[in-house]
Structure formats: C-alpha cells, structure tokens
Amino acid sequence: MPSPHSADHSAAQPPQPPRDTVDALISQTRRLRGDMDAVRRDTTADLDRADDPQLRWQRALCDLAVHHLDDLGRNLDQLREGVPTDPAEAEAPSEAEAGTGGRPAAEPPPPPGSAYATSARDAGPEGQGSLLSRVGSAEWNLLTDAVTWSDELCQIFGRAPEEGGLPLDELPSWVFSEDQPTLTALVTDCLVDGKPIDGEFRIVRADGVVRTVHMSGEPVLDDDGSTASMWAVLRDVSELRRSERAVRETRDSLRRQRHIAQTEHRVAVELQQAVLPVWRGSPRPSPAGPAALDLAAHYFPASTSTLIGGDWYDALELPDGGTLLSVGDLTGHGVAATSGVAMLLGAVRGMAVTGVAPGALMSWLNQLLDASEQPALGSAVCGRYDPATRTLVWAQAAHPAPLLFRDGTxxxxxPPEGVLLGATPGATYTQYGERLEPGDLLVLHTGGLWPYGADAEGDAGAERLLGLAPRFATAHSAQECVRAVVEAFDDERREDDACVLIARVGS
Known part of the structure; x- marks a missing residue:
C-alpha cells in the first residue's frame, strides 16, 4: 500500500501500536462478538412471531451490530498483520504463536463459523471473509499518469489484478449516475483545494454486481507544495449499508404499525362511546314507578391489549313501559368488532321496540351474524323486564347466566337453551321467565370479567361475583354495587375486555 505523505510530514512510517495492545483489542472484540451472537440467537428464536414488525426491527439491529463487530475485527486483524516491520518477523510466527495459526497463545480460537474463522484467500468481496477482500488502496500519479491499485481493490471492483487499476477519468463510468457528482466533488476538492477525501458512492461491476464503496484519502504533495498524486483507501461497505437500510425499514414499519394501531384504537373507542349508553359508569336516572329499575354499568378494558374488544351492555326503555337489558361479546377486536357491536345493538334495539320476544330476538341475531359479509361469532343475554308484574323474560346464546341477589345471598x-350466535344456521332459542321482588339485584356480565386460567374455569368466576352478596345487600344504589365489582375485579390481568350491567328493582 503506498504510504501517504505531504509537505508537512516526512515520508517515514508513523509509529505502530504495540502488538500486545492490538491482540488485547482483538480478544475483546471476539468476546463481544460471541455475546452478540447469543443475543441474536435469542432474538431470532421466536419463529411464531416472524411477522412481528418490532421483532424484525430487533433482528435488523442485531445484524447491524454483528456487521460492525465483524468489520472492527477485520480492521484489527489487518492492523496486527501490518505491525511487524522486519520481513523475517512477519513471515515466522513467534514462539507464543507457534501452533496457534498466528494467533497469540493466550487468545481462544475463533468460534466455528465466525467471521474470524474464514481466511482471506477463501473469501470474496461478497462474503464474510477477511478485511483483505473488503479494503484496498489506490494511488493516482498526476505527473506520470501511473495508476497503482492493490489486489484487494481490484477484487472489490471485480477486476483481475493483471488488469490493473482504473484511471481517474475512467472511474466515473463505473459509478451510479446519481453518485457521479459525489465522486467528482471528492476528486476535485482533493486535487484542486487539497482537501482530504471522505465520501461514499456505488459502483456497478462488469458482472452486474452493485457495491457501495467508502473512499478516504488525501493529496500527496511534492517538495514545492504542488499536488503530485492522490492516495486513497477504498472500503467495501455494502453489507453495512444493507444492514443499516434494514434497520431503517423495519423501524419505519414498526412506527407505521404503531400509528395504525393508535388510530384504530382511537376510532374504536369513539365508536364504542357512541354506541354504548352514555350513563356508563354513573347512575342512570330511574323512570317513575315503584318497581322501576335502578341501572348502572362499567366497562373493563383488557390489560394485555390496546385494542377495544366486542363486549357490550345496553338498557333501553320500551314503548310499553318495559326495559330491555342485554350484554354480549362479539369475537374480534378493534374497529371491526366495535362496528359489529353497533350493528348488533341496532338490531336488538329495533326488534325490542317492535315487541319481539327475547327468544325470537336471539334467533334473528343468529341469522343476522350467519348472513353477514364478515362472519363473526357472539354470545349474549337479552331480557325484557316488565315493571307491572316485576317479571324478567330472558334468553341466552352460550353466555354466562345473569346472577340474582336477594336477601343477602x-x-x-x-339458563334456557341457546347456542353461540352465528355458529348454527337456523338455531332456535328458548326463553325463561323469572319473577323478581322489591330490592332484588340482577347482575349481567361478560365472561372476560376474570382472567383465563384454571382458577376461572367452570363457575369459579361467577362464584367470585356471588361472594359480593354481603356488600350488595348494604348498598343503597346500583352504582354502589358497580363500585364494589370494580374494586373486586379492576386489578385483574384480563386477556379480554369485559363489562357488567347491574339492575336493582325498586321497592
């Protein structure tokens, strides 16, 4: 490699770092490379999340870090190879290195398959081999027009060593048209203004392979201070730039997905708030009459997801003086689920206003979901309360039955018979009647109120609600009862959202 020199510096070789210092840096780099491999293996182990943008971004960062460490190791390897000044010392390994392939005896051998285990003569410019195939030098003599390229630089450009290097006037023809102004500016600033060279450009080799090359160097001045030649080191940084581009692309993809998720969440929340009763979480004014219902409700968001689910509750005064009570859960999350809830609630309200009984209403909902362009499944409880007779007529579709609290228990x-909505075309649903008494409390809820697991299978979740009977007995309103449920269940790690609707019969 030609040695750079200028009018301000002698042509003598600069002092070289001690070999033991370089060996210590190489050992540290190898250990760090091994640690990085372990991190990368852990990051790529979750094959089930291969399409997760955040996981792809993490993998790209690991790959970029590995490329940087590989390049650092190769630079240090070449630095150590260039340390000896005595040709005999360069050819013969020291006693400490004998039998270790040129490595200091204190250093562990490189791990199989690592970048350091590949010899320079076995690696091409596209491989993961030694720095010798990734960095080359060049000098263009302005006085004699001589061009001197190292064999490594010829390899980067895909040229045979016997072909020699490219003159400065031919070099732009190998460069991307978009990058030619960059190369021209670098060379002009160096030759005319004496500025150091530091820039990148892409080349297209004769075999069609595209490489990204980083060029650094400086002008070489003669005794009169005039530019005699230009010296440069050219480094193939294609793999580094490819890894950096992968990091940028995966990061941008992650940001886009997060933005989409945030937008969907906001739309779903707005749609849910527009659909569910406005008295959610606060006492609803009770209609006149001694047997009227005092109503309150609460929505519990899922603790493991930012998406709104398809749980709903509703209470509606009917033209005949009765009250419609319903809760349900539609499969899915986000805008699709909340829009499906809006469709179902519209249908429930419309049919209830026209006097359709709960059992027949469930049959129509089942047919509606079965015929929908976006098939979905749902569970629900729907009841009609008549204050004149204090009777609740209700039907259910594979949903937890309402809980009735009376006299402290x-x-x-x-439950009447009923299958999941949308699962069986033409299914029929029976309905039952329940006579209520003054002071009775009805609790309608969705199944996600408690977390999934062995302790919540069967009737265990409902038993927890039934355990609140003493608190319900001393409550003075439906809202106080809802507050008791919130205090008992709001700290749960639910995997799905949930809701509870409480109706208290007036005395």
Whole structure:
C-alpha cells in the first residue's frame, strides 16, 4: 500500500501500536462478538412471531451490530498483520504463536463459523471473509499518469489484478449516475483545494454486481507544495449499508404499525362511546314507578391489549313501559368488532321496540351474524323486564347466566337453551321467565370479567361475583354495587375486555 505523505510530514512510517495492545483489542472484540451472537440467537428464536414488525426491527439491529463487530475485527486483524516491520518477523510466527495459526497463545480460537474463522484467500468481496477482500488502496500519479491499485481493490471492483487499476477519468463510468457528482466533488476538492477525501458512492461491476464503496484519502504533495498524486483507501461497505437500510425499514414499519394501531384504537373507542349508553359508569336516572329499575354499568378494558374488544351492555326503555337489558361479546377486536357491536345493538334495539320476544330476538341475531359479509361469532343475554308484574323474560346464546341477589345471598338463574350466535344456521332459542321482588339485584356480565386460567374455569368466576352478596345487600344504589365489582375485579390481568350491567328493582 503506498504510504501517504505531504509537505508537512516526512515520508517515514508513523509509529505502530504495540502488538500486545492490538491482540488485547482483538480478544475483546471476539468476546463481544460471541455475546452478540447469543443475543441474536435469542432474538431470532421466536419463529411464531416472524411477522412481528418490532421483532424484525430487533433482528435488523442485531445484524447491524454483528456487521460492525465483524468489520472492527477485520480492521484489527489487518492492523496486527501490518505491525511487524522486519520481513523475517512477519513471515515466522513467534514462539507464543507457534501452533496457534498466528494467533497469540493466550487468545481462544475463533468460534466455528465466525467471521474470524474464514481466511482471506477463501473469501470474496461478497462474503464474510477477511478485511483483505473488503479494503484496498489506490494511488493516482498526476505527473506520470501511473495508476497503482492493490489486489484487494481490484477484487472489490471485480477486476483481475493483471488488469490493473482504473484511471481517474475512467472511474466515473463505473459509478451510479446519481453518485457521479459525489465522486467528482471528492476528486476535485482533493486535487484542486487539497482537501482530504471522505465520501461514499456505488459502483456497478462488469458482472452486474452493485457495491457501495467508502473512499478516504488525501493529496500527496511534492517538495514545492504542488499536488503530485492522490492516495486513497477504498472500503467495501455494502453489507453495512444493507444492514443499516434494514434497520431503517423495519423501524419505519414498526412506527407505521404503531400509528395504525393508535388510530384504530382511537376510532374504536369513539365508536364504542357512541354506541354504548352514555350513563356508563354513573347512575342512570330511574323512570317513575315503584318497581322501576335502578341501572348502572362499567366497562373493563383488557390489560394485555390496546385494542377495544366486542363486549357490550345496553338498557333501553320500551314503548310499553318495559326495559330491555342485554350484554354480549362479539369475537374480534378493534374497529371491526366495535362496528359489529353497533350493528348488533341496532338490531336488538329495533326488534325490542317492535315487541319481539327475547327468544325470537336471539334467533334473528343468529341469522343476522350467519348472513353477514364478515362472519363473526357472539354470545349474549337479552331480557325484557316488565315493571307491572316485576317479571324478567330472558334468553341466552352460550353466555354466562345473569346472577340474582336477594336477601343477602345470590344465585345464577337457570339458563334456557341457546347456542353461540352465528355458529348454527337456523338455531332456535328458548326463553325463561323469572319473577323478581322489591330490592332484588340482577347482575349481567361478560365472561372476560376474570382472567383465563384454571382458577376461572367452570363457575369459579361467577362464584367470585356471588361472594359480593354481603356488600350488595348494604348498598343503597346500583352504582354502589358497580363500585364494589370494580374494586373486586379492576386489578385483574384480563386477556379480554369485559363489562357488567347491574339492575336493582325498586321497592
């Protein structure tokens, strides 16, 4: 490699770093490379999340870090190879290195398959081999027009060593048209203004391979201070730039996905708030009458997801003086689920206003979901309360039965027959009636109120609600009862959202 020199510096070789210092840096780099491999293996182990943008971004960062460490190791390897000044010392390994392939005896051998285990003569410019195939030098003599390229630089450009290097006037023809102004500016600033060279450009080799090259160097001045030649080191940084580009692309993809998720969440929340009753979480004014219902409700968001689910509750005064009570859960999350809830609630309200009984209403909902362009499944409870007779007529579709609390104790109502909505075309649903008494409390809820697991299978979740009977007995309003449920369940790590609707019969 030609040695750079200028009018301000002698042509003598600069002092070289001690070999033991370089060996210590190489050992540290190898250990760090091994640690980085372990991190990369852990990051790529989750094959089930291969399409996760955040996981792809993490993998790209690991690959970029590995490329940087590989390049650092190769630079240090070449630095150590260039340390000896005595040709005999360069050819013969020291006693400490004998039998270790040129490595200091204190250093562990490189791990199999690592970048350091590949010899320079076995690696091409596209491989993961030694720095000898990734960095080359060049000098263009302005006085004699001589061009001197190292064999490594010829390899980067895909040229045979016997072909020699490219003159400065031919070099732009190998460069991308978009990058030619960059190369021209670098060379002009160096030759005319004496500025150091530091820039990148892309080349297209004769075999069609595209490489990204970083060029650094300086002008070489003669005794009169005039530019005699230009010296440069050219480094193939294609793999580094490819890794950096992968990091940028995966990061941008992650940001886009997060933005989409945030937008969908906002739209779903707005749609849910527009659909569910406005008295959610606060007492609803009770209609006149001694047997009227005092109503309150609460929505519990999922703790493991930012998406709104398809749980709903509703209470609606009917033209005949009765009250419609319903809760349900539609499969899915986000805008699709909340828009499906809007469709179902519209249908429930419309049919209830026209006097359709709960059992027939469930049959129509089942047919509606079965015929929908976006098939979905749902569970629900729908009841009609008549204040004149204090009777609740209700039907259910594979949903937890309402809980009835009376005189300090509670029980689940015996459920009528009913299958999941949208699962069986033409399914029929029976309905049962339940006579209520003054002071009775009805609790309608969705299944996500408690977390999934062995302790929540069967009726365990409902038993937890039934355990609140003493608190319900001393409450003075439906809202106080809802507050008791919130205090008991709001700290749960739910995997799905949930809601509870409480109706208290007036005395």
């Amino acid at each position: 509670g029980r689940a109502l015996r």
